[in-house]
Amino acid sequence: MWMFRKLMPQLALAAALVLGGTACQATDKAKSAVSGGTTTTGGTRTLSFLDTPSLNLGTLSSGSTTLVRLSVVTTGTGDATIDSTSNSDSNYTFNGGTFPGSGVTCAQPVQGNCSVAVLFTAPASIGITSDVVTINYTSGGSTGTASLIITANVTVGAALTINGGVAYGFGSKTIGTSNDQTLTVFNGGALAATAMTASGLAAPLDFKGGTYPGTGGTCSTSLASGASCTVVINFSPVASTTTSKTLTLDYNNGGTPTTATLGLSGTGVTLASVA
Numbered sequence: 001m002w003m004f005r006k007l008m009p010q011l012a013l014a015a016a017l018v019l020g021g022t023a024c025q026a027t028d029k030a031k032s033a034v035s036g037g038t039t040t041t042g043g044t045r046t047l048s049f050l051d052t053p054s055l056n057l058g059t060l061s062s063g064s065t066t067l068v069r070l071s072v073v074t075t076g077t078g079d080a081t082i083d084s085t086s087n088s089d090s091n092y093t094f095n096g097g098t099f100p101g102s103g104v105t106c107a108q109p110v111q112g113n114c115s116v117a118v119l120f121t122a123p124a125s126i127g128i129t130s131d132v133v134t135i136n137y138t139s140g141g142s143t144g145t146a147s148l149i150i151t152a153n154v155t156v157g158a159a160l161t162i163n164g165g166v167a168y169g170f171g172s173k174t175i176g177t178s179n180d181q182t183l184t185v186f187n188g189g190a191l192a193a194t195a196m197t198a199s200g201l202a203a204p205l206d207f208k209g210g211t212y213p214g215t216g217g218t219c220s221t222s223l224a225s226g227a228s229c230t231v232v233i234n235f236s237p238v239a240s241t242t243t244s245k246t247l248t249l250d251y252n253n254g255g256t257p258t259t260a261t262l263g264l265s266g267t268g269v270t271l272a273s274v275a
Helices: 002-033
Strands: 045-049 054-061 065-076 081-087 092-094 114-121 127-139 142-155 160-162 168-174 179-187 194-199 205-207 228-235 242-252 257-269
Touching: 045 127, 045 142, 054 065, 065 127, 065 142, 081 092, 114 127, 114 142, 160 242, 160 257, 168 179, 168 228, 179 257, 205 242, 205 257, 228 242
Parallel strands: 054 142, 168 257
Antiparallel strands: 045 065, 065 114, 081 127, 092 114, 127 142, 160 179, 179 228, 194 242, 205 228, 242 257
8 A cells, every 4th residue: 555655646647648648649630630721621512403404495596695594503512623514516605605604603612502604696507406514523532414405496587578678769749748658567587576666767758647657557566477567658748859768677586686677768849840
C-alpha cells in the first residue's frame, strides 16, 4: 500500500502524457480534413430535365426563332460538375452560343435546380426537326448524363398578298369626286397571319372612312391559312396632281414579323380636263 501511494504521482503524469498525445493527434487530423481552406461536400447529385424525355415546340414557320427555357431538376446532395454539353442539331444552340445560355441559372458547380436556354432557328426546309440536348456531368466520383429530345414541325408561315401583288391605279378622277375600290388580301401560307395592322395611307388616298380596313372591308387582325379578306380604298382628289401611296400590312407569319405592301396611285383632274 505504501508503495502504491508512492507511485501515484508518476502514474498520473504518464496518463496525462498519453491523453495529451491523443488530443494532439485528433486536432491534427481535423486540421488535415480542411486543409487548403476548402470543405469537400459529400454525396452524389443527379441531374435530369423536367420535360424528359421530350418536348414538342409545335408548328413553327421557316425562318422564325424560338427561345426555349429548360428546367434542370436535381436530386441528392453534393456538387455536380458539368463535363460537356451538346446539341445534336445545329439549328438548336444554347442562347448566346455557350452553355447554359444567357439569362439562365445553371453554373459550375451545380448545387440545386437550375435552367438552361436553347434557341431554335427554324430552317428553310419544311418538315420535322429533332434535337437532343445533352449534359454530361460528374458528381461524387460518378458520371451521369441528362438528355432531352426537342422536336418542331417547320412549315411555310403565313404569306399575305394584296390584290395579287399587282399595284392598283385609280387613273384620272375628277377633283371633288369620291372613288372606292375593294382589294382582296389573301393568305397563301400554311399558318394563320396574326397581329395584322395597316399603315401608309392618308387623304386623298386612304381607307374609306379613314381607318383600316375601310368601311365595308372585312379584314381584321388575323387571317387563316388559305383565307381571304378585303380592304376598301378611297381616292378623293382635291388638286390636279398625282398621288402615290404604299399600303403596308404588318403581321406575324407564325413566328416572325412580316410585311406585305401594295403600291396605289391616282391622279386628280379638272372636269374640263376630263372632257
